[in-house]
Amino acid sequence: MRGQSISKIRKRFRREWLLIAVDRIDRATTTPERGRLLAHSPNRDEIYEAMLHRKGLNLVTFSDDSIPSGYAVAF
Secondary structure, eight states: OOOEEHHHHHHHSTTOEEEEEEEEEETTTTEEEEEEEEEEESOHHHHHHHHTTOOSSEEEEESSSSOOTTOOOOO
16 A cells, blocks of 8 residues: 555544554654554554554554543643
8 A cells, every 4th residue: 555644544534543654754843744554443442453463663543633532642
């Protein structure tokens, strides 16, 4: 699969958790810009399970700007 912009991937899979192999990062802000979708699911645990079997720089994110009720975000 070819790399796409992270924002385009997020728009395509609304209200789902995403596992993305990062292909390009903005070095000034360390923000992932492009990547390849490895897995998607409405269930976060399925994405974390898929992440255990992957190597390299991966991003786990929720596709919408607001996190579902019951979840927290740490930076």
